[in-house]
Amino acid sequence: MSVGKSFPRVDGMVKVTGKAQYVDDIYERNMLHAKVFRSTIANGWVKKIDISKAKALPGVEAVVTYQDVPKHTFPTAGHPYSKDPAHQDVADRNLLTQRVRLYGDEIAAVIAVDELTAEKAVRLIEAEYEEYAPILTAEDALKEGAIEIHEGTKNIVGHDNYKLGDVEAAFSQADFIFEDKFDTSTVQHCAMENHTAYAYIDNNGKITVVSSTQIPHIARRIVGQALGIHWGRVRVIKPYVGGGFGSKQDAVVEPLVAFLTTIVHGRPVRLQFSREETFIASRVRHAISYKLRTAVNKDGMLVARQAQAASLNGGYASHGHSIAANSGSKYRQLYNQKAINYESQTLYTNMPSAGAMRGYGIPQVMFALESHMEDVARAIDIDPIEFRLKNITRQGWKDPLSRIMVGSNGLAECIVKGKELLRWDEKKALLENQAGPKRRGIGMANFAYATGTHPVGLEIGGARIVMNEDGSVQVQIGATEIGQGSDTVFCQMAAETIGIPMNMVNIVADQDTDISPVDTGSYASRQTYVTGMAVKKAAEEIKRKTLDYAWGMTDIPAAAMDIVDGWIIYRHSGEQLMPIAEVALDSWYNTVFASPITADVTNNARVNALAFGCTFVEVEVDIPTGKVEVLEIYNIHDAGKLINPQLAAGQVHGGVSMGIGYALYEQLLFDSKTGKPLNNNLLDYKLMTTMDTPDIGAEFIETYEPTGPYGNKALGEPPAISPAPAIRNAILDATGVKFNQVPMTPQRLVEKFKAAGLI
Amino acid sequence: MSVGKSFPRVDGMVKVTGKAQYVDDIYERNMLHAKVFRSTIANGWVKKIDISKAKALPGVEAVVTYQDVPKHTFPTAGHPYSKDPAHQDVADRNLLTQRVRLYGDEIAAVIAVDELTAEKAVRLIEAEYEEYAPILTAEDALKEGAIEIHEGTKNIVGHDNYKLGDVEAAFSQADFIFEDKFDTSTVQHCAMENHTAYAYIDNNGKITVVSSTQIPHIARRIVGQALGIHWGRVRVIKPYVGGGFGSKQDAVVEPLVAFLTTIVHGRPVRLQFSREETFIASRVRHAISYKLRTAVNKDGMLVARQAQAASLNGGYASHGHSIAANSGSKYRQLYNQKAINYESQTLYTNMPSAGAMRGYGIPQVMFALESHMEDVARAIDIDPIEFRLKNITRQGWKDPLSRIMVGSNGLAECIVKGKELLRWDEKKALLENQAGPKRRGIGMANFAYATGTHPVGLEIGGARIVMNEDGSVQVQIGATEIGQGSDTVFCQMAAETIGIPMNMVNIVADQDTDISPVDTGSYASRQTYVTGMAVKKAAEEIKRKTLDYAWGMTDIPAAAMDIVDGWIIYRHSGEQLMPIAEVALDSWYNTVFASPITADVTNNARVNALAFGCTFVEVEVDIPTGKVEVLEIYNIHDAGKLINPQLAAGQVHGGVSMGIGYALYEQLLFDSKTGKPLNNNLLDYKLMTTMDTPDIGAEFIETYEPTGPYGNKALGEPPAISPAPAIRNAILDATGVKFNQVPMTPQRLVEKFKAAGLI
Incomplete structure (x- = not known):
């Protein structure tokens, strides 16, 4: 058995020895290098551009501007x-733009013999702007008479709503109604490898883009559309x-670099974003604000819920409104009630374009929802865990909108496990009646x-x-x-289903x-599930064909044989007939x-x-300094059957680290006057390091998901979702202060502690 | 229609612009370079080898000898x-050898940081030999007590014979019996690109060889066997x-370079033969000698034939006896008779290893057979063309040994066409009774x-x-x-069968x-026939799936639709329903x-x-100097249906040029004392250039071959076969002197002209 083992x-x-080749490791003859000339305003127009000095620089092969690209x-x-x-x-983007929609918008590009020359040439380009005040908030975007970032849109990228049950009646009948507001911030993915690609025209005359992308087939279509x-x-x-x-579930560099190679007759052109460019010119996570309203009865049963979301999308739509829409789906699917209503709106602003990021709107909505659930439980004096357990959707529940049926649900067991791991009840008792500057909470x-x-x-x-x-x-x-390990689990699946050992399976990694x-x-934590099913089907076909071929060789019916550990065996006795190699050779x-x-x-x-x-966490809050230390943290997952427990744990470690950063540290900041990003680099943007990361407990409740190829379901994105609200609830537990905004930075904590009289 | 057109x-x-990448154009990081230390004797043993100086040279990464390779x-x-x-x-070869079987045999190899350092290190290796006299002829190889080049073989690589009908009786009943002896020489392929490959260990730990090879899948198996x-x-x-x-239908460089990368932990190692090495250490065409004996009746009907062939194979078997055996097949299949007998033997000699070369034994046997047929016709005073026409196998003839049926045969029409093109009868009359130093013949x-x-x-x-x-x-x-154009014809086949224009078909060239x-x-002129059928089957499956999918989209039965020029059409009316792109998109x-x-x-x-x-040719012979000029030459082919007439003509041009070189110029020479090759370079080995090449007439009689995917059959190798005997017969026609050996160099001509009293 290969599935379920930690291969x-x-x-x-090849990765630890440095042999693995990434885009920037690949060398092509006659490679040229491109750099983008970016706006130094966040909102406005290019009135005039002078590229003559850049063109005259020795080593510059071409300079193109918004005037040269398809309309x-x-x-x-x-x-x-x-x-x-x-x-x-x-479709709201041109390859290069005269209308500036964010600081660093792409106005022109230089192609030169090396990166340094391209960089120098970019600095020789001169632009004059007509500048407008930047739109950085929902209020400004929607203000009467606001300048439209994209003409005719009223700065609205999209909106949606759903309503299930008689919401008004349900609210009017409930014992209690609570409402609150939650805010999340703009963060960036900060993948180790920045966005990078190079393009050339291949033997068939095809524009070929070698790219660090999550989505080769989709990127191909987008390049086709762009050109x-x-x-x-x-x-x-x-x-x-x-x-x-x-971030790489988006065509960030591919369309432009594909265009650029056509300017130089198909010579390879490389376009490599710096870290600073990746922060502002690739994608970020949407900052979404939620207003939540919850009706609940004395017995702790949810009656009705309402949410309004406003999502800031930045200068270009990218994934557009689908992220805010998606946040409405899990808002609906985690807990059950009589009636529910969700409304959301996504707005253009003069900020970096927001797109897909691990969790796709769910870290935002779960920060709001799970903070709010905590507060509601405390307000009606029910144990917050009990409160949640009373209301979670259970196996057999069917989502009325998507028609998705909950085929497996180990959440209750995850919660039990989490309580045990953190020694919840024991700590709960210990942590009562704390005083002093350092307080702990769970x-x-x-x-x-x-x-x-x-x-x-x-799919x-x-x-x-x-x-x-x-x-x-x-x-x-x-x-x-x-990086997530999909190549390994696909090999395990093929080995498992064909019946051969792992060392007889190789992956084509490119x-x-x-x-x-x-x-x-x-993306969408889909690979072991959707592609995994394709691998299983292909492996089953290989097995069937192998046994059919062996039937021809031996005259033993295929159905009387099986393949186990690389051998053709008698199914009834397990006796080995011949190695699979003999069938293959024939x-x-x-x-x-x-x-x-x-x-x-x-x-x-x-x-x-x-x-x-779920996440279970214990924190220590230093009240005078506002510093929060995560002492213990456990993520417990029902991801169905695990294909590779070690890799699954790896996903959890990475995701929890990202979740802690989201809770406590990360936020991309902008100058409110100019819209200029203030910390688009890894010195000023506080990303988690190993020094900031506590030991992370990754635990699993293995259920069997009937629709998964091997009983498995999503695990890639989930670990990043629940740490932030769990930490928020632990800080509340420690200090009695509610924080309704991430990141919960020392500055924000100190301000609120002062207001609460703790300092 | 895409098949039958000269796309x-x-x-x-990409080839004319230099963009196409060949092995030596590809760059890998950390590439190392290997060079082979070769023997300076042709027959013997290495008694002692000293690699210490080579190893000590800075830049040398490793030196391996026959002591280090698998046994x-x-x-x-x-x-x-x-x-x-x-x-x-x-299986008669090791990766490196102590037993020296040819001049330049591979004894050791150096891996260094660059080619020059590797070259220098090779020169620092010192070897002492025990040397034997080289075996360069069949007589020496078979002499009683001859040293065995491979132990236990008696210097015989292989032998075979067949006998059909009562040969002795047939001979005894015939009106005339003729016999003669013909010799062919060792020639080399002289492809533009020498043998070259590099190897490394890939992400999956596989030994990966990037090679200039005709046979990737076979080369893989051989590397596996070698290692x-x-x-x-x-x-x-x-x-x-x-x-x-x-020459590249053989694993010449792949096994060694694959081994060498394992010595340096999988770093890329390049092994590139020089032209001098390619001549002696890759493969050559077998020099085969034939004794032919022919029984014929007065009416010009062949009664019985006998052939004995001795083929010189060089130091290692390579394709071994299969080439001499193959020459026996076409000897049998071109003409019919009551009884036939063929015997052949392939012998080890201390010469470069002979392997596959365009025609695979048939240029040799056809030189012998078609020269002999000419002489027999002249001896019994029948027009040589009539004599051939009387005896050729015709459509419906079935080979008694291979059971191949002649499904199409346009040879008679080819001959008629050839006579017309050369204005045979007109010239025949004109060229009677020539005198003087320059004489023409057809x-x-x-x-x-x-x-x-x-x-x-x-297959x-x-x-x-x-x-x-x-x-x-x-x-x-x-x-x-x-280089033969197969990628183009495969695209045509796919376009033809799917029903889309050529610009919608791209080939994966690697x-x-x-x-x-x-x-x-x-190899074996098989690709348009065997692989072409695979392309046709795949294209038919694509078409069927496309029409089935369109059926689902439209509810019009698949059988009522067709695909023409990229459109789904109604079969009955030809009316266009939708572009194939609409089906593909859905x-x-x-x-x-x-x-x-x-x-x-x-x-x-x-x-x-x-x-x-057949080939029709007119030559002018300068008797005092022995120089032969080809004035007009036509090759007329029945290759079935032509897929791409222009590419077909290209095959003929190349093949005829190679055939003229075989007839008049090319021969690899050896020092009879030492076995050292005397002209293993393109200065001393006389290869045809454009200056030597007359206008070549490429003509076709298109038949329909029922077993071919598009009515097509072999064309790749055939053009190289018949020029040599046609030129020989034209020289005979001009001078009355028979030449029974290629190449027919001026020196050989002058000697025979002297003997014949012409000089």
């Missing part, structure tokens, strides 16, 4: 294309990727998360398996390893849209019957599965 | 592996190849050639086709473009054994039915087809 990563050795707009979000215009992503050419004339290749977290928070995007989005994944003459196989997928099976890519070289065994499968997943879990 | 080469643009032997011939030991290639590892642990990648002609010769190797060898070919969302496709094959469909490679993005269209097909060809043709 080491198949890409571990049509294109979208950049990493969603499958939709044939339904109403469901298509917002206005047939999508089949584009090719995207993905080598190893140094992290994505959703908190917890839940989450629910979906696996893939069905039924909202298309397609592909796998091809090729058997060599020694019975070993290569697995080829269109899905992308971006994706190439010309030949890789079609897959929408790495399938290659039998002069009459040779037919090498392959399978090429597409899986179109029309199911979804909710994953659940 | 420009799909790789034309087991392996074969190198580019044949599919056979499970039948009797049919397996001769004694599972074949699936090896990966072979083939970029563009600068010519092969059979000659012709026929050939027959098979398409692929069935039933002797396995497997694969094709995978992937449709993009705009309806364009990529064609992926395991077969190799080596092969990678990890993912490319399994194919034995480029097959990618329909949220319920999406299933991108692909096909992954293996074709196991168990048919063969004989191709036929």
Whole structure:
């Protein structure tokens, strides 16, 4: 059995030895380098641009501006294309722009023989602007007469609402009604590898983009749209990727670099963002504000809920309103009640464009919801854990909107486990009646998360398996390893289902849209579920073909045989008949019957599965300084059956670290007068380091998800969701002060502690 | 219609602009360079080797000798592996050797940081030998007590014979019996690109060889055999190849370079042969001598034939005896008679190893046979053309040994066409009674050639086709473009069968054994026939799936629709329903039915087809100097239906040029005392240049071959076969002097003219 075991990563050795090639490791002859000339205002127009000095610089091959690019707009979000215009992503961007919508907007680009020359040339470009005051808040965006960042939009990217049950009646009948407001901030993914790609025209005349992307097939389509050419004339290749977290679920650098190679007759052109550029010109997490209103009875049963969300999207739509819309889905699916209402709106602002980021709107809504749930429980004097347990959706519950059925739900067991791990009751007693400057508190928070995007989005994944003459196989997928370990679990799945040991399975680690099976890519915690099913189907086909071939060789019915550990065996006795290598060899070289065994499968997943879990945390708050130390933290997940427990724990460690940063440290700041980003670098933007990270407890309640290929469901994004509200609730527990905004920085804490009379 | 049209080469643009990447164009980080230390004797043993000085040279990473390589032997011939030991290639080679079997045998190898350092280090290696007299002739090889080049072989690589009918009786009943002896020489392929490869250990730990090879899948297996590892642990990648002609249907550099990378922990190691090394250490064409005996009746009907062949194989078996054996097949298949007998023997000598070369034994046997047929006709005073026409096998003839049926035969029409083109009868009359030093003559010769190797060898070919969302496709094959134009004709086939224009078809030009469909490679003029059938089958599957999908979209039965020029049309009226792009787009993005269209097909060809043709030539012979000028030359081919007439003509131009060189110029010479090659460079070895090449007439009689995917059959090798005997017969016509040996150099001509009293 290969599924369920902690095999080491198949890409571990090449990554730790530095042999793994990322985009910037690949050398092409005659490579040119591009740099972008960016706006130094956040809102306005370029009135005049002078590129003459840049063009004259020796080593500069070309300078292009907004005047030189196609006039049509294109979208950049990493969603499958939709044939339904109403469901298509917002096409609001040109390759380069005269209308400046954020500080650092892309106005011109230089192509030069090396990066330094390109950089120098960019500095020789002179632009004059007509500048408007930057729009940085929802209020400013919606103000009567506000300048439209995109004409005709009233600065609204999108909005949606749903209403289930008679909300007004439910509220009027409840024992208590609570309402509150929560704010989240703009943060960036900070993947180790910045956005980078290079493009050239290949042997077939295709514009080929080698990119650090989560979504090769989607990026191909977007490049086609951006350049206005047939999508089949584009090719995207993905080598190893140094992290994505959703920022690379967007075509950030690909369209421009694809355009630039056409300017230099197909010579390779590299475009590599600096860290500073990645902060402002790639994508960020939406800052979403929530107003929550909750009706509850004395017995602790939720009656009705209402939420209003306002999401700040930045200068361009990217994933647009779908993130705020998605936050409404898990708001609905974690707890049950009679009636519920959700309204949300996404607004253009003059800030970096917000897009997908690990959790896709759910870290925001769970910070609001799970903080609010804590407060409600405390207000009606019910144990907050009991309160949650009373109201969580259980197995068999069916979401009335998406029609997703909860097929497995280990959340209650996760909570029990979390209590045990943190020694909740013991600590609860110990921590009563604290005084002094340092106080400890414990908190917890839940989450629910979906696996893939069905039924909202298309969920397609592909796998091809090729058997060599020694019975070993290569697995080829269109899905992308971006550090999360998917290549390893796909190998385990193939080994498990075919019946061969792991060392007979190899992965084709690169994706190439010309030949890789079609897959929408790495996002939405979908890969082990959607692509995993494709791998399983392909592996089953390989097994069936192998046994059928063995039937031909032996005259033993295929159904009487099985494949175990690389051997063809009798199913009834387990007796070994011959190594699979013998079948493979014959399938290659039998002069009459040779037919090498392959399978090429597409899986179109029309199911979804909710994953659940929670965070339990103990913190120590230094009241005078506002410093919060996380003493113990546990994430407990129901991700269904684990394919690789060690890699699963790795996902949790990374996600919890990201969640702590979201709770306490991270926030991209802007000058309110100019819209200029103030801390778009890793010195000033406080990212978690190993020094800031406590030991993280990663625990699992293994359920069996019936729709998953191996009983598995989402795990990639969930770990990042619940740490922030759990920490907030622990700070509340320690100090009695409610914080309704992340990050909970020392400055914010001190201010509130002062107001509360603690200091 | 795309098949039958002269589309420009799909790789034309990148090749003429220099963008196409060959092995030596690809750069890898940390690349090391290897050079081979070669013997300076042709026969003997290394008694002592001192590598200490080489090892001490700065920049040298490793030096390995015969002491360091696996002790087991392996074969190198580019044949599919056979499970039948009797049919397996001769395994007579180690990676490096102590026993020296040819001048330049491979004794040690140096790996260094650059080529120059490797070269210098090789010169610092010192070896002492025990030297024997070289064996350079059949007589010496078979002499009683001759030193065995390979122990236990008696210097015989292989032998075979067949006898059909009562040969003795037939001979005894015939009106005339003729016999004669013919000799051919050792020549080399002289592809533009020398043998070159580099190897490294890839992300999956596979030994990966990037090689200029005709046979990636076979080379993989041979590397596995050479290193004694599972074949699936090896990966072979083939970029563009600068010519092969059979020399790269052999694992010449791959096994050693694969071994060398293991010595340096998987760092890339490049091994690039110089032209001098390619001449002696890759492969050459077998020098085969024939004794022919022919019984004929007064009416010009062949009664019985006998042939004895002795083939010189050089130091290692490579393709071994199969070339001499193959020459016996076409000897049998071109003409019919009551009884026939063929015996052949292949011998080890201390010369470069002979292997596959364009024509695979048939240029040799046709030189002998078609020269002899000319002489017999003249001796019995029948027009040589009439004599041939009386005796050629015709459509419906079935080879009694291979059971191949002649399904199409345009040879008679080819001959008629050749006579017309050369204005044969007119010239015949004009050229009677010439005198003086310069005399003209006309000659012709026929050939027959098979398409692929069935039933002797396995004939497997694969094709995978992937449709993009705009309806364009990529064609992926395991077969190799080596300059012959196969990538172009595969695109035409896919376009033709799917029903889309050529600009919607792209080829994946590289092969990678990890993912490319399994194919034995480029040889035996098999690709348009065997792999072409795989492409056709895959394209038919694409078409069927597309029409089925369109059925789902429209509810119009698939059978009522067709695909023409990229449109789905009504079959009955031709009316256009929708572009194929609409079907493709839906097959990618329909949220319920999406299933991108692909096909992954293996074709196991168990048919063969004989191709036929002839050369007509006029020469002018300068008797005092022995110089022969080819004034006019035509090759007329029955290759069945032509896929691309312009590329077909290109094959003929190249082949005829090679044939003229074989007739008049090319011969690798050896010092008879030492076995040292005397002209293993392009200065001393006389290769045809454009200055030597007359206008070449390429003409075709298009027949329809029922077993070919598009009515096509062999064309790759045939053009090189019949020029030599046709030129020989024209010289005879001009001078009355018979030459029974190629090349017919001025020196040989002058000697014979003197003997004949012409000088």
